[in-house]
Amino acid sequence: MRYEIRVDGMMSDTLAKAFPELDHVVMSGQTVLYGFVVDEAQLYGLLARCQSLGLHVLEMRQVPG
Amino acid sequence: MESSPTPAGHRVDPLGDPFLRTCFALPARPVTFLPRPRLTRHLDQALRTPLTMVNGAAGAGKTLLVADWAAGLARAPAWLTVESEEKRPGMFWAYFLHALRACGSPVSGQVDRPADANRVSRRMLSAIAEDLEGRSPAVTVVLDEYDRVTVPEVAEQLDFVLQHAGQGLRLVLVTRTEPMLSLHRYRAAGALTEIRNADLAFTPEEAAALLGRHGLSLPVATARALVQRTRGWAAGLRLSALAAQHSPDPETYLKEFEAGRSTVADFLLAEVLKRQPTQTQDLLLRVSVLDRLCPDLANALTGRSDADRILSELCGSNAFVEQLGHSWYRLHPLFGEILRAHLRVRCPGLEPELHRRAARWLRGAGSLRGTLTHGAAAGDWEFTAGALVDDLAIGQFFTGLRSDDLARLFSRMDPGAGGPAADLVRAARDLSQSDLDHGTAHLRHAEARFATGTADPATAQLCCALLEALAARLSGSPARAERAAEAADEVQPGVPSHLLDKHPELPALLLTHLGSARVWAGRFEDARVSLSKVVGSPAGASTLLAREESLGHLALIDYLNGWTDRAEHKALEAVSGTEQCGPFGPAGSGIGRVVLAAVAVDRDELARAEALLDEADGQPGALHDPVTAAGRAMVAARLQLARGNTRAAVEAADPAVSADVASPWADSAETLVTSAAHLAEGRGESAAEVLRQLGDGRPACAVEAARIQLAVGNAGAAIDLLDGVPGARPAGPAVTVRASLVRAQAADASGDAVSARRLVAQALHEARRERLRRPFLDAGRWLRPLLVTAPLNQLAAGWLRPGPSPYGPPAGLGGPPWPIVVEELSAREQDVLERLAQMMSTQEIAADLFVSVNTVKTHLKSLYRKLGVNRRSDAARRGRDLQLL
Numbered sequence: 001m002r003y004e005i006r007v008d009g010m011m012s013d014t015l016a017k018a019f020p021e022l023d024h025v026v027m028s029g030q031t032v033l034y035g036f037v038v039d040e041a042q043l044y045g046l047l048a049r050c051q052s053l054g055l056h057v058l059e060m061r062q063v064p065g
Numbered sequence: 066m067e068s069s070p071t072p073a074g075h076r077v078d079p080l081g082d083p084f085l086r087t088c089f090a091l092p093a094r095p096v097t098f099l100p101r102p103r104l105t106r107h108l109d110q111a112l113r114t115p116l117t118m119v120n121g122a123a124g125a126g127k128t129l130l131v132a133d134w135a136a137g138l139a140r141a142p143a144w145l146t147v148e149s150e151e152k153r154p155g156m157f158w159a160y161f162l163h164a165l166r167a168c169g170s171p172v173s174g175q176v177d178r179p180a181d182a183n184r185v186s187r188r189m190l191s192a193i194a195e196d197l198e199g200r201s202p203a204v205t206v207v208l209d210e211y212d213r214v215t216v217p218e219v220a221e222q223l224d225f226v227l228q229h230a231g232q233g234l235r236l237v238l239v240t241r242t243e244p245m246l247s248l249h250r251y252r253a254a255g256a257l258t259e260i261r262n263a264d265l266a267f268t269p270e271e272a273a274a275l276l277g278r279h280g281l282s283l284p285v286a287t288a289r290a291l292v293q294r295t296r297g298w299a300a301g302l303r304l305s306a307l308a309a310q311h312s313p314d315p316e317t318y319l320k321e322f323e324a325g326r327s328t329v330a331d332f333l334l335a336e337v338l339k340r341q342p343t344q345t346q347d348l349l350l351r352v353s354v355l356d357r358l359c360p361d362l363a364n365a366l367t368g369r370s371d372a373d374r375i376l377s378e379l380c381g382s383n384a385f386v387e388q389l390g391h392s393w394y395r396l397h398p399l400f401g402e403i404l405r406a407h408l409r410v411r412c413p414g415l416e417p418e419l420h421r422r423a424a425r426w427l428r429g430a431g432s433l434r435g436t437l438t439h440g441a442a443a444g445d446w447e448f449t450a451g452a453l454v455d456d457l458a459i460g461q462f463f464t465g466l467r468s469d470d471l472a473r474l475f476s477r478m479d480p481g482a483g484g485p486a487a488d489l490v491r492a493a494r495d496l497s498q499s500d501l502d503h504g505t506a507h508l509r510h511a512e513a514r515f516a517t518g519t520a521d522p523a524t525a526q527l528c529c530a531l532l533e534a535l536a537a538r539l540s541g542s543p544a545r546a547e548r549a550a551e552a553a554d555e556v557q558p559g560v561p562s563h564l565l566d567k568h569p570e571l572p573a574l575l576l577t578h579l580g581s582a583r584v585w586a587g588r589f590e591d592a593r594v595s596l597s598k599v600v601g602s603p604a605g606a607s608t609l610l611a612r613e614e615s616l617g618h619l620a621l622i623d624y625l626n627g628w629t630d631r632a633e634h635k636a637l638e639a640v641s642g643t644e645q646c647g648p649f650g651p652a653g654s655g656i657g658r659v660v661l662a663a664v665a666v667d668r669d670e671l672a673r674a675e676a677l678l679d680e681a682d683g684q685p686g687a688l689h690d691p692v693t694a695a696g697r698a699m700v701a702a703r704l705q706l707a708r709g710n711t712r713a714a715v716e717a718a719d720p721a722v723s724a725d726v727a728s729p730w731a732d733s734a735e736t737l738v739t740s741a742a743h744l745a746e747g748r749g750e751s752a753a754e755v756l757r758q759l760g761d762g763r764p765a766c767a768v769e770a771a772r773i774q775l776a777v778g779n780a781g782a783a784i785d786l787l788d789g790v791p792g793a794r795p796a797g798p799a800v801t802v803r804a805s806l807v808r809a810q811a812a813d814a815s816g817d818a819v820s821a822r823r824l825v826a827q828a829l830h831e832a833r834r835e836r837l838r839r840p841f842l843d844a845g846r847w848l849r850p851l852l853v854t855a856p857l858n859q860l861a862a863g864w865l866r867p868g869p870s871p872y873g874p875p876a877g878l879g880g881p882p883w884p885i886v887v888e889e890l891s892a893r894e895q896d897v898l899e900r901l902a903q904m905m906s907t908q909e910i911a912a913d914l915f916v917s918v919n920t921v922k923t924h925l926k927s928l929y930r931k932l933g934v935n936r937r938s939d940a941a942r943r944g945r946d947l948q949l950l
Binding site: 008013 | 123328407
């Protein structure tokens with residue numbers, strides 16, 4: 001499953017290293033983390049990680065491909 | 066501590082470790098903390114509702130708010146900061162109870178302590194709720210970082226306790242995520258106080274006041290913009306204050322930050338971090354791999370000696386670090402995560418080295434749990450395995466307390482990791498899963514390394530002996546087990562006594578394995594010596610499983626010697642310990658249930674026997690040892706024989722275990738079943754032929770062989786067998802009753818009615834107390850006429866035959882005397898009986914079972930006959946009495 005997680009604010013490259021399994025792109029005041037997610041467990045883990053990094057999740061969706 | 070002696074369970078958690086004191090401390094508020102009366106007033110409602118939830122993002126200021134409120138209460142609440150170890154029910158409730166003790170409102174000593182880290186029983190939860198229910202004023206319990214509880218059972222259990230504790234408990238959950246309690250129900254009942262993220266958000270006025278505490282005086286307009294930018298997030302405001310403090314023009318600085326679009330915590334943390342002195346930055350990055358730290362541990366990671374000063378400075382300025390008390394600190398969880406990301410960027414590859422240093426420091430400080438965690442994170446397996454072995458903790462692979470954790474931790478072990486300790490850990494892991502081949506191979510590797518090494522540490526040798534004894538037990542090799550036990554005795558004096566005190570499970574497990582191997586060999590008296598030592602030693606969480614296994618084996622010995630009642634008592638004790646912890650206790654071999662099933666067959670409670678065997682099979686991760694396998698095969702075969710399924714009995718009698726040496730009792734059990742099956746199928750010759758293979762001279766065997774000999778017409782051989790039974794060690798009633806019946810039958814056949822009657826009376830007298838029905842059912846047709854005539858009919862009444870007994874109910878475990886079910890119900894009759902008990906009419910039963918009304922009537926008729934009743938209502942009642950329903 002490919003997912004993208006859109007968080008508020010422009011993430012620094014350093015912080016993006018906290019998501020080594022995902023790629024990221026910064027656009028118009030938001031950061032999109034995207035990549036392959038193995039299963040739901042990993043998905044929830046990623047969300048929890050966003051939370052513990054103080055990130056504000058705006059959107060999360062599965063993308064085709 | 067109390068003056069009265071308390072069981073060890075009060076001081077240590079179910080894993081046998083001391084409670085982490087820092088979990089129970091009310092978090093200190095930093096000098097810059099801003100009290101917010103609107104929220105503390107809101108929280109005062111918590112004293113009036115059973116449940117309060119303070120729910121907000123990381124860094125929203127939840128903990129400090131609740132701590133501030135709690136500090137102002139007239140009665141100190143119980144405070145528990147949940148650690149990830151406590152997400153398991155047993156650990157959670159152990160900490161919960163300890164938090165009540167720590168705040169001076171302990172529950173009564175009558176309430177059990179969780180013995181198993183993974184489970185608690187409903188009974189214990191009821192006892193806790195009952196204890197709390199009587200409290201006035203109510204006791205308030207704060208669970209901080211409740212989001213770490215990810216196991217649904219704990220939420221369900223909390224819900225249960227809260228519901229049943231009535232007005233005696235006020236629960237405050239501080240959590241990032243919404244707890245899995247049925248909140249809507251509390252909300253609808255007005256029983257919930259909620260403070261959510263939006264409530265926690267700082268107002269512009271509060272933000273201005275907070276910045277003021279950091280020495281920044283700002284116009285409200287700036288504060289308002291800052292609140293907008295940070296969404297009133299406490300951590301964001303705090304960091305912006307810290308960042309602005311060091312700036313020459315704080316107001317302009319904050320304006321620039323407001324205009325930016327970077328993620329708040331990320332940006333601000335980097336800003337604050339770069340303003341710290343180099344040593345401070347270095348320390349913060351390095352300690353980010355730790356959950357909690359003290360100055361000395363921090364120094365071990367930095368290689369300097371300035372941690373004490375730096376940590377107290379950081380704590381004073383409320384930057385990054387929180388004080389836990391007892392000179393321990395932790396990084397604020399939010400900043401810890403971000404700092405780790407910085408560490409990876411700034412010092413790539415340093416993380417494993419930091420874990421390695423932490424592991425070594427923690428090992429020196431005596432924290433095995435921390436040592437293992439960091440050692441594994443460092444990938445330093447030789448060291449990590451060495452720590453486990455040197456601590457003599459290898460037995461924990463088998464106690465059910467920490468076995469899952471250890472198996473998981475070491476499952477990542479690099480296959481190339483060398484050293485005897487790593488081999489021992491591999492052997493323990495494999496043997497705990499009954500993987501004998503791999504386990505033995507690793508054990509041999511470890512031994513080979515010992516042989517080449519010069520100085521063998523005694524602890525490693527003792528660990529090795531334990532594993533060797535287990536391997537010997539699993540492979541049915543008594544001689545090997547004896548050698549392992551001797552080796553253990555030899556090295557034990559060299560093992561530091563504090564380690565032996567700390568790990569009572571190791572000698573207990575070793576003696577259990579030795580005892581089991583001796584049982585296999587049929588050396589019951591020797592087995593009893595080692596097993597009784599385990600049972601006689603003080604009970605504790607870590608030795609629970611060894612005790613149960615030992616009791617189960619002792620029960621088997623009693624059963625095999627014919628002492629049915631004694632066997633049942635021990636077996637019940639063996640399984641009750643695990644039942645306390647829920648339906649699936651820590652996995653032993655299931656021997657206790659096998660013995661209970663054997664007893665049930667002797668009492669002709671066949672459905673119960675079958676259910677017990679199923680339970681014994683259903684144990685996940687159960688140890689596959691030959692004694693249990695043979696015992697199980699014996700019981701299953703006897704059960705099938707009792708039901709008249711001779712072919713199934715012969716099939717079931719083969720335990721299908723591969724053992725190094727044969728077991729006399731297991732072999733003879735199989736032989737006797739085979740012989741009895743021949744007899745039941747009318748092949749007397751073959752039955753007698755098979756008996757010639759019998760090499761076991763135990764009375765139980767001789768008597769059963771005599772019964773078969775008599776039945777096939779060899780009366781002389783039968784009496785010879787009985788006369789040959791050694792009288793030195795008296796056998797139990799299950800043997801003597803059968804012996805009397807054989808003699809009675811012989812007497813009856815030879816026309817000596819007086820002797821036959823006397824012998825049957827003797828058998829009834831003995832059997833009655835233990836409700837031994839099976840021997841009479843096996844005895845054959847000759848017995849029936851005797852049992853219906855006085856005075857024998859009175860001796861049989863109430864337990865063997867229907868009717869009131871002039872002697873009162875037979876002694877035993879209490880409960881109603883169960884008249885015998887002469888025939889088992891068929892599956893269809895059972896179906897009909899169940900529906901009957903639900904007050905269904907004959908027509909309804911027919912429709913429900915898709916059969917005709919006439920068919921149901923036929924089933925009813927045979928059902929009535931088998932139950933000895935004439936009416937539907939009596940059938941249902943009798944069915945209940947017989948536990949068929």
